[in-house]
Amino acid sequence: FLGRITMQKGPEYFVEAAARVLKKTNRVRFVMAGSGDMMNKMILLSAQRNISDRFHFTGFLRGKQVYEMLKASDVYVMPSVSEPFGISPLEAMQVGVPSIISKQSGCAEILTNVIKTDYWDIDAMADAIYSIITYPAIYKQLREEGEREVNEIKWKYAGQKVIDIYHKVMHNNN
Structure with missing residues (x-):
């Protein structure tokens, strides 16, 4: 988890999913990087779930620290309740990190080589995390295809789509 630790970002869903994964295996560590009013x-929630020894809080990261944290991760999870777009999964995918995002995020509309779950579905999120860390073929496919996909996303393509829609609307009105 990398982001503001606020209600909008769904940090409690990440902690609950982590607790479920840790019931299946203890060969994993979870990191919540960021700061916010819910930190x-x-x-406290990680302590109540008895997972504090496998759960790390880094505080706010910036610049190179963000890149290093992503690069050191096996999975990136963005359980946002509300996310107009969400750049962080793209950053994770650029460095080859398989990503799990909420269906409620704006980037869920354009990304295909990620696992999408409802933000509130901690069982599906936990299953996705467990699958990525347990099955090398899933990890490899999401890593390679995700990196390829995100490298194909260019602002000029998005801009061209807007121009094409504009021209189509103008042509239909004449």
Whole structure:
């Protein structure tokens, strides 16, 4: 998890999914990188779920620290309740990190080589995390195809789509 630790970003769903994964295997560590008004609640929740020894809170990261954290990760999870777009999964995918995103995020509309779950479905999120860390073929496919996909996303393509729609609308009105 990398982002503001606020209600909008769904940090409690990440903690709950982590607790479920840790019931299946203890060969995994979870990191919540960022800061926000729910940080103390998340620290308490990880203690209540008895996963504090496998759960790390880094505080706010910036610049190279963000890149290094992503690069050191096996999976990136964005369980956002509300996310107009969400750049962070793209950043994770650029460095070859398989990503799990909420269906409610704007980037879910354009990304295909990610696993999408409802933000509230902690069982599906936990299953996705477990699958990526357990099955090398899933990890490899999401890593390679995700990196390829995100490298094909260019602002000029998005801009051209807008121009094409504009021309179509103008042509239909004449």
